Amino acid sequence: MPKHALSLDTAATRVKAKKTGKTAQRILQIATEMFAEKGFEGTIMDELCQRSGVNKASIYYHFGDKIRLYDSTLTHLFKRVADPVLQAVAQAETPLQKLRVFIEVFARNASQTHAMPAVLMREFASGGIHMPTPAREQMQRLLFALKIILSSGHQQGVFKQTDPLTTQFMIVGTLCFFISSEPMREAIPAEKKLDPTLDEIVIQLTRTIESALLSPTIENT
Amino acid sequence: MPKHALSLDTAATRVKAKKTGKTAQRILQIATEMFAEKGFEGTIMDELCQRSGVNKASIYYHFGDKIRLYDSTLTHLFKRVADPVLQAVAQAETPLQKLRVFIEVFARNASQTHAMPAVLMREFASGGIHMPTPAREQMQRLLFALKIILSSGHQQGVFKQTDPLTTQFMIVGTLCFFISSEPMREAIPAEKKLDPTLDEIVIQLTRTIESALLSPTIENT
């Protein structure tokens, strides 16, 4: 009966992980890449062994089975993006600054951790059924933070009232599509110059959302 | 040597399809659902047989192999959404009306054909490598149409200049995330009432994009 190294995160586990965690960490790293690239079913354990240089039974020793490996992967992945966003938002002062920081830090971290948009989009496509609760909670933490930003901005009279879910989908959706489309866009070198950079997307996205929040309502024609 | 029914779309083929196309059509229908729900690798041919009530060899007779079935599925799927959008845009008069129609008709059709957002998101997650050319072309047609809308609006002095790719990702990304998240949101009945409807999303999205296109630039603070 193997005792799984990542089942708990107690002090004892962490001490042990320092010496033994190399293998588990490497598995997690390659698994993240593969799950993002190929999805759950598309990820083959034998290939994971080959790519990571880790023996198959070691993977099963550390993670139990494929689905638990997937769960660990996703939880780590989403936490790695959500944490810095929430931290940065907490440090910003005004709702407008918090909103800007939310978009910018999410964009930067999702772009660096580009497996995250891929995995998120796959999970949405599957109806989120296989999404582990801790991973889902990270997304809900982001949504909750955005809710606070928007409502406090509204209370202070600087923002118009908007639906936070729509706004989150605008931010997350736009950026996930942009980040994940990078390989496709790179494949067309002729238009490479015409494509916007991440910074440009962030600027336009921020401007767009801000303008809707700050400007008066547009009349229907 | 089987001659695949969908390899050509001549008049003769179409006449024949009327009598023999029932099976192929049914395969395509269930394949669409399954590819959207489970992805390429997650879709098992035996299960497709079982769900569709069609024998396995019939599938291979009509479509050759799994990847060609996938290609047919995606091409049909994207065409079904892109065509009505482009048609509606062509009928609208002003750039502003065209933009509104673009968002609205895309939203309605993607929502009805909800396999399309799912498949699109998966393809983006995979880097679009497996996306068949005809399917990709449908997305490019949409992007091209949007480019024209934005540039003609700009030339007429009603729109500010913006990057069309960003705008397309805002529209498509927001709506795909919203549409594909429906099962997840349905799973939380407590918040059901709080969730916006598709119409509400469309309204907010349209307003947001319009306000950025029409309003003067916001100064940095």
Added chain:
DNA sequence: AAATAGTTTAACTAATTGGTTAAAATAAGC
């Protein structure tokens, strides 16, 4: 109605895949 071409069927196969096992190797505790 006979011949031909198109379509569907059930049974089969070769290869892949997630997961196991027991032994070898390494590290930790005493």
Added chain:
DNA sequence: GCTTATTTTAACCAATTAGTTAAACTATTT
């Protein structure tokens, strides 16, 4: 240094999976 617990290894297995085959069946043409 010896014992014990943890970790890694290679070989193995049962189940699944995409794809095949050849025969049966159904229309179409002449």
